[in-house]
Structures are given as structure tokens and as C-alpha cells.
Amino acid sequence: MLKGSLGAAALLGLQACASTAKVAQAGTTPPPPAPGKRVSLLPIRVTPDQLIDVKCCIRPLRAAGPNLGTEMVGSTLVIHNYGHGGSGWSLSWGSADIAVGKALTVLPREIAVVGCGIIGLTTAIVALQAGLKVTIYARDPIQRTRSFRASGSFTPDSRVALSEQAGPAFGDLWERMARFSWKAFRTYIGVAGNPVEFSDSYQLSDTPITRRPPAAPDPAITESFATKGLPQQNSEFGHYSDRIRDIVPQAVPLAPEDNPFSAPYATRASQMYFNFASYGHLLMSEFFARGGQFVMRDFHNPAELATLREKVVIHCTGYAARDLWQDKTVIPVRGQTGWLVPQPEAHYGVRYKNVSLLSKSDGVVVMNNNPDLGEMLGVGNSMELPTKADIEEGLKIIAPVFAPAAARGA
Ligand SMILES: Cc1cc2nc3c(=O)[nH]c(=O)nc-3n(C[C@H](O)[C@H](O)[C@H](O)COP(=O)(O)OP(=O)(O)OC[C@H]3O[C@@H](n4cnc5c(N)ncnc54)[C@H](O)[C@@H]3O)c2cc1C
Known part of the structure; x- marks a missing residue:
């Protein structure tokens, strides 16, 4: 579905780029590229041999949003910072800022952070930046947490x-x-190793693409979170992203000559995302470089937090708070990602039908979502074993997008 045959499309694109770059260096306005050569992309290889990993993870959803409350456990002040649903990476710094702000009100010299997922680690770094002595207590460093099994885009209002x-x-x-x-x-943008980056993300469709309004309530569904303790339909989920439309790049419709794919309709958006390997490594290094200490430890109940030397503790155990804190308001929302061999030469993302791909430096992440279920997919499901067949199915669905047009008879 990429316009032209693969080799030809790639070659034409490179030639067009090289000549524009030369003219631009000479200080003149580059001429518009010849028709049909405006944009061409190298295809992302989506054959099954490229699939190197399938990861499953649980989003910690709370109906009321993340828990940022405080409570005393014995003489220890516990500040909660957990329950960020499908938005933990995206909201991490802001949530850390709020939690650390609460800790600072009692003027501690040192604090403990329990948990070293993306929420715990960013909380610890923000506390170090505020001049506190910080020890992280956790049973896993970030590379072994649920956070590392996410997909890694800026999705701040996802479930x-x-x-x-x-x-x-x-x-x-x-x-x-x-x-x-x-x-x-x-x-973190532009830092060596590209921990945080932007790339183009294309949405492709066989029918015109319109901005989807939030799902309307289905009158046939009479139950709801209020009656069942679990959301029953998509219209129950909160959507807030319009509040930050002024800073986050929005999708623009592509004119046919700017559409590198032969799917008739396409939009392009600049998408910010995180490369887990380099970003995780950088955050751990930053934590230690600022004097942070890490202690591997497993807690079994809240009272154990009161035995720590630090009398201010920020609690960041994510989905595990459901057991550790017996917080049954944490709802599991299962999700999984497939990972293809990294393909840095094809640096973009694509969404087509129910499948999304994003080519990152740590691999091409694939998700196969179900358009009928939408945000309800995985709600109430805490099964953490991956099912590879779903990802393989997703690869089949998206493969035609990268097939040479000739092979499709287009
Ligand atoms: C498929 C999928 C894709 C996602 N994609 C994105 C995305 O693109 N963007 C985004 O923003 N978010 C995304 N998310 C959501 C994101 O992954 C979560 O919101 C985030 O990982 C929550 O992080 P956390 O630090 O709270 O929890 P965790 O990563 O689970 O970390 C918890 C920490 O607490 C420690 N711990 C737990 N229990 C104990 C205990 N008893 N004693 C000691 N230590 C303990 C663990 O060892 C760990 O260090 C996705 C989620 C899924 C499932």
C-alpha cells in the first residue's frame, strides 16, 4: 500500500531529500518536490520473523483517578502516588511534582519512595531535585516492572x-x-540515546477520517460502574486531552500528494514517545548521580512501611497497591504489546484498522486493539500471560499497508 514499488519508492524519496538539502545549504528556498515524489517512506517490515517479544501488562485504573491522598501509618506520613491507568508514563513528572510537594510541607530531610516503576523513579528524582535525601525501596528496578511492559507514547488521558x-x-x-x-x-529531547523523541504518526483509512466524538452512552447498557464496580461501556471513561490542545501537536489531514501510502485517507500527527531502554537507563543513572540509594525490598502490608528509618514515605506500587494496600478500587485493565526487531531506517508510526505500529529505537511496538471494545478492552482482566496469536493477527491486518502497490493491484 506504500505508493510505488518498495525499492523504487525508497530510492525516489532519498533522491528528493538529497537534492532539497543541497539547495537549502546554499541559502535559497528549496523548490517544491516533483509531483508524486513529495513524501516516500521506507516500509516497516511486519513479517512474523521480525516478532521478537510479546509483553503483557496491567493498567492500574481507579475510577476517581490516581490516588494522591495522604495518611498516617503509625508515626509515618504516607503520601500515595499510584493508579495512573494507561497514562503513567505520560503523567509521571506532574504526578511526582504533586506528591513531592505534599512531602515538602512537613520539611523532611530524607524520604523513602516505595516502588521503582516510572512513577516511583520520577518521584524519587523530583525529590532529589528538591534537595531531599532519597532511598527507593522496591522489589524490582524499573527494567523489571510493569512500566517496562507498556508501549511508551505520550497518552495522558488513556483510561x-x-x-x-x-x-x-x-x-x-x-x-x-x-x-x-x-x-x-x-x-530529555535531543539527549544522547534519544530517551524521548518525536516522530510522525500516520492514521490510515479506507473511508474519510473524521474526529471521533467521545462515545455516547448506549441506552441498551443499563449497568454502570455505579452498579457493578467496573465500567460497563466506553462512555464512562473521562477524556481531558482537549485541555492541552494548545501544546500537543494535533493530527492534520494529508493531501493526496503528501500521503505516502495508497490508503485513500490519511492524517499525520507528531507523536512524542519514550524509548524504554535508553530512558530507563538514563533515569536510573540520574537517580544515582544525584545521590539516590536503592534498596531491594518486598513489603507485605502497610505497617511495614512504618518500620523504615524515613518518616515520610511516598507510596508508588502501581497495580500492586491493590494487594499491598488492599485498595480494591484499583481496577486491572489488561493490555499487551508485540515487539519487532528495531528498524531505525523506518522512523514513524502507523495506525490502520484496529492495529497500531510505532518504530522506536527499542523496537517496533505493535498493538492489536478491538475497535468494538475500545477502552473497555481488558477491563477487569488481570491475566498477565501474553497471547502471541493476537499480535500475529494484528501483523496480518496491517501488512497490506506496506505491500508494494503493484502487489495489491493498486
Ligand atoms: C499495554 C499497555 C500499554 C501502555 N502504554 C502506555 C503509554 O504508551 N503511555 C503511558 O503513559 N502509559 C502507558 N501504560 C500505562 C503505564 O504502563 C502505567 O500507568 C505505569 O506503568 C504505572 O507505573 P507505576 O510506576 O505506578 O507501576 P509499576 O510499573 O507497576 O511499578 C510498581 C513498583 O512498585 C514495586 N512494588 C510493587 N509491590 C511492591 C511491594 N509489595 N513491595 C515492594 N515493592 C513493590 C514494583 O517492584 C515496582 O518497582 C500502558 C499500560 C499497558 C498495560
Whole structure:
């Protein structure tokens, strides 16, 4: 479905780029590329031999949004920072800023952070930046956490709360976290190893693409979170991303000459994402370089936190808070990702039908979602074993996007 045959498309694209670069260096305005040569992309290889990993993870959804409350356990002040649904990477810095702000109100010299997923690690770094002595206690460093089994894009309002239960005030809190995080991520752009990057993300369709309004309630579904303790339909999920449209690049429709694919309809958006290997490594290095200490430890109940030397503890155990804190408001939302061999030469993302691909330096991440289920996919499911067949099915669905047009008879 890429326009032209593969070799020819790639070659034409490179020639067009090289000549424009030469003219631009000479200080003149580059001429527009010849028709049909405006944009060409190298195809992403999606054959089954490229699939090197399938990971499964649980999103920690709370109907009311993340728990940022405080409580005393014995003489220890515990500040919670867990339950970020499908948005933990995206909201991490802003959420850390709020949690550390609460810790600072009691003027501690040292604090403990329990948990070293993306929430615990960013919380620890923000606390170090504030001049505190910080020890992370966790049973796993970030590379072995659920966080490392996510997909890694800036998706700050993905299954983060239910609109009714979170209430209108949550929108303001969400916006504060999202804006703070967006700024923090930008400080990692351009850093060696590309921990945080932007790339083009194309949405392709066989029919015109319109901006989807939030799902309307289905009158046939009479149960809801209020009656069942679990959301029953997509319309229950909160959506807040319009609040930050002024800073986050929005999708633009592509004119036919700018559409590198032969799918008739396409949009392109600049998408910010995280390369887990380099970003995780960089954050751990930053934590240690600022004097942080890491202690591998497993806690079995809240009272054990009160035995720590530090009398201020920020609790960041994510989905595990359901067991450790007996917080049954944490709802599991299962999801999985497939990983293809890294293909840095094809640096972009594509969404077609229910499948998304994003080519990152740590691999090409593939997700096969179900358009009928939408955000309800995986809700209430805590099964953490991957099912490779779903990813293989997704690869088959998206493969025609990269087939030479001639092979499709286009
Ligand atoms: C398929 C999928 C894709 C996703 N994609 C994205 C995305 O693109 N963008 C985005 O923003 N978010 C995404 N998410 C959501 C994101 O992964 C989560 O919100 C995030 O990982 C939560 O991080 P956390 O640090 O709270 O929890 P975790 O990563 O689970 O970390 C918890 C930490 O606590 C420690 N711990 C737990 N229990 C104990 C205990 N009893 N004693 C001691 N230590 C303990 C663990 O060892 C670990 O260090 C995705 C989720 C899924 C499932």
C-alpha cells in the first residue's frame, strides 16, 4: 500500500531529500518536490520473523483517578502516588511534582519512595531535585516492572479515570500533571540515546477520517460502574486531552500528494514517545548521580512501611497497591504489546484498522486493539500471560499497508 514499488519508492524519496538539502545549504528556498515524489517512506517490515517479544501488562485504573491522598501509618506520613491507568508514563513528572510537594510541607530531610516503576523513579528524582535525601525501596528496578511492559507514547488521558466518579475537579488536576510532564519530557529531547523523541504518526483509512466524538452512552447498557464496580461501556471513561490542545501537536489531514501510502485517507500527527531502554537507563543513572540509594525490598502490608528509618514515605506500587494496600478500587485493565526487531531506517508510526505500529529505537511496538471494545478492552482482566496469536493477527491486518502497490493491484 506504500505508493510505488518498495525499492523504487525508497530510492525516489532519498533522491528528493538529497537534492532539497543541497539547495537549502546554499541559502535559497528549496523548490517544491516533483509531483508524486513529495513524501516516500521506507516500509516497516511486519513479517512474523521480525516478532521478537510479546509483553503483557496491567493498567492500574481507579475510577476517581490516581490516588494522591495522604495518611498516617503509625508515626509515618504516607503520601500515595499510584493508579495512573494507561497514562503513567505520560503523567509521571506532574504526578511526582504533586506528591513531592505534599512531602515538602512537613520539611523532611530524607524520604523513602516505595516502588521503582516510572512513577516511583520520577518521584524519587523530583525529590532529589528538591534537595531531599532519597532511598527507593522496591522489589524490582524499573527494567523489571510493569512500566517496562507498556508501549511508551505520550497518552495522558488513556483510561486514567471515569468521568462521573472523578468529578469535574479532576480535569484541573489532570491538566496540571499533563502540562508539567510535557515540559519535563522536553528536557530529555535531543539527549544522547534519544530517551524521548518525536516522530510522525500516520492514521490510515479506507473511508474519510473524521474526529471521533467521545462515545455516547448506549441506552441498551443499563449497568454502570455505579452498579457493578467496573465500567460497563466506553462512555464512562473521562477524556481531558482537549485541555492541552494548545501544546500537543494535533493530527492534520494529508493531501493526496503528501500521503505516502495508497490508503485513500490519511492524517499525520507528531507523536512524542519514550524509548524504554535508553530512558530507563538514563533515569536510573540520574537517580544515582544525584545521590539516590536503592534498596531491594518486598513489603507485605502497610505497617511495614512504618518500620523504615524515613518518616515520610511516598507510596508508588502501581497495580500492586491493590494487594499491598488492599485498595480494591484499583481496577486491572489488561493490555499487551508485540515487539519487532528495531528498524531505525523506518522512523514513524502507523495506525490502520484496529492495529497500531510505532518504530522506536527499542523496537517496533505493535498493538492489536478491538475497535468494538475500545477502552473497555481488558477491563477487569488481570491475566498477565501474553497471547502471541493476537499480535500475529494484528501483523496480518496491517501488512497490506506496506505491500508494494503493484502487489495489491493498486
Ligand atoms: C499495554 C499497555 C500499554 C501502555 N502504554 C502506555 C503509554 O504508551 N503511555 C503511558 O503513559 N502509559 C502507558 N501504560 C500505562 C503505564 O504502563 C502505567 O500507568 C505505569 O506503568 C504505572 O507505573 P507505576 O510506576 O505506578 O507501576 P509499576 O510499573 O507497576 O511499578 C510498581 C513498583 O512498585 C514495586 N512494588 C510493587 N509491590 C511492591 C511491594 N509489595 N513491595 C515492594 N515493592 C513493590 C514494583 O517492584 C515496582 O518497582 C500502558 C499500560 C499497558 C498495560
